[in-house]
Amino acid sequence: MSLPQISLSPDLVRLRKAGYNVEIKSAYLLVRDVPYVNSATKVCRGILVSKLDLAGDRTGVPQDHTIMFAGDFPCHADGTPMEMLGNPSNTREVLDKGLEINHRFSRKPSRGHYTDYFEKIETYVSLIAREVSLIEPTVTALTFEVVEPEDEDYPFSYLDTASARAEINVISNKLANDKIAIIGVGGTGSYVLDLVAKTPVKEIHLFDADKFSTHNAFRAPGAPSVDELREQRLKTRYLGGIYSKMNRRIKAHETGIDSSNVDALRDMTFVFLCFDPGPDKKIIVDKLEELSISFIDVGIGLYRRGDSLGGKLRVTTSLPGRRESARQNIPLSGGDANDEYDKNIQIADLNALNACLAVIKWKKLRGFYLDEEREQLTTYTISFNMLINDDTP
Numbered sequence: 001m002s003l004p005q006i007s008l009s010p011d012l013v014r015l016r017k018a019g020y021n022v023e024i025k026s027a028y029l030l031v032r033d034v035p036y037v038n039s040a041t042k043v044c045r046g047i048l049v050s051k052l053d054l055a056g057d058r059t060g061v062p063q064d065h066t067i068m069f070a071g072d073f074p075c076h077a078d079g080t081p082m083e084m085l086g087n088p089s090n091t092r093e094v095l096d097k098g099l100e101i102n103h104r105f106s107r108k109p110s111r112g113h114y115t116d117y118f119e120k121i122e123t124y125v126s127l128i129a130r131e132v133s134l135i136e137p138t139v140t141a142l143t144f145e146v147v148e149p150e151d152e153d154y155p156f157s158y159l160d161t162a163s164a165r166a167e168i169n170v171i172s173n174k175l176a177n178d179k180i181a182i183i184g185v186g187g188t189g190s191y192v193l194d195l196v197a198k199t200p201v202k203e204i205h206l207f208d209a210d211k212f213s214t215h216n217a218f219r220a221p222g223a224p225s226v227d228e229l230r231e232q233r234l235k236t237r238y239l240g241g242i243y244s245k246m247n248r249r250i251k252a253h254e255t256g257i258d259s260s261n262v263d264a265l266r267d268m269t270f271v272f273l274c275f276d277p278g279p280d281k282k283i284i285v286d287k288l289e290e291l292s293i294s295f296i297d298v299g300i301g302l303y304r305r306g307d308s309l310g311g312k313l314r315v316t317t318s319l320p321g322r323r324e325s326a327r328q329n330i331p332l333s334g335g336d337a338n339d340e341y342d343k344n345i346q347i348a349d350l351n352a353l354n355a356c357l358a359v360i361k362w363k364k365l366r367g368f369y370l371d372e373e374r375e376q377l378t379t380y381t382i383s384f385n386m387l388i389n390d391d392t393p
Contacts, residue, residue, distance in 0.1 A: 019142030046071025184275030191355030
């Protein structure tokens with residue numbers, strides 16, 4: 001069933017019991033088979049589409065009094081446009097399955113908002129269908145349509161109302177086909193997980209053999225309790241358990257990646273490398289290049305100057321056909337003994353920024369964000385607050 005289930009919200013249940021053909025898709029309420037009159041005075045049927053405001057898995061009070069419509073602009077019985085619906089038309093696609101919205105209507109109640117979605121839908125349907133009754137009195141929006149079970153293949157435990165409110169579902173779905181691996185879920189990797197878990201990707205695989213210790217609590221998102229830290233669970237299990245509450249496609253592996261299991265990456269479509277240089281990194285990079293899998297490698301290098309820290313963040317992108325320049329910016333051998341980062345200084349802000357830069361680049365590659373430069377290397381210098389792109393094609 002869709003999330004939230006219609007049965008959990010009294011106003012949606014009331015709509016369905018009244019006979020409306022309602023369903024939920026990607027945090028939108030769809031009311032199908034709404035009759036209206038077109039400019040040729042012909043009776044047609046369209047779809048009313050409302051963004052849903054939710055309280056968990058149940059509807060809340062609608063915050064938006066406007067509504068969208070798929071169909072011709074509704075007219076009076078004589079074929080003149082119903083100008084009282086207001087708002088200019090703007091054709092666009094809002095759902096990944098090709099639902100095209102043609103118009104947006106505005107009918108604000110005197111109190112300033114609708115009490116629930118039953119009142120909102122009833123108001124718009126009554127207004128639009130009133131003209132229909134003058135031509136075909138027996139035509140109604142109450143079709144009592146038989147509703148089949150809805151698609152259960154949805155990545156989240158509750159609806160992504162953020163994308164619906166911004167009307168970017170079609171853009172977000174550009175990420176839906178990726179199978180993501182995050183190798184290393186310590187400081188930066190845990191923030192990569194936090195961001196990727198909020199996208200509709202097909203799968204998220206976590207690889208890390210280390211335990212979640214007290215120092216990790218100060219460089220990862222969230223706030224574990226003392227009891228949780230005492231459990232000394234593996235990072236993948238601890239973080240996987242947290243984010244599985246939101247995203248149902250997280251797969252936590254109780255191991256890192258080395259020569260014995262590097263083939264586990266074969267089915268991935270994109271990989272984030274979020275761990276220190278060493279022999280395993282070269283093995284992984286070689287295999288990803290062999291499999292023609294795109295990946296991003298992140299790194300932080302710090303130094304102490306007096307009582308302050310300076311240094312750089314790095315995001316290196318490796319793509320099929322553009323491997324050589326990426327290789328030049330991926331450290332494969334062991335780290336510098338003077339690197340302050342290796343001393344576990346707690347710098348959650350730098351971890352988070354490094355993860356943000358990496359995830360933004362991945363989203364650029366998938367067309368979610370515009371990508372004018374197509375850079376492979378991004379660095380951020382702390383002391384100068386300087387962000388630089390390099391190695392452009």
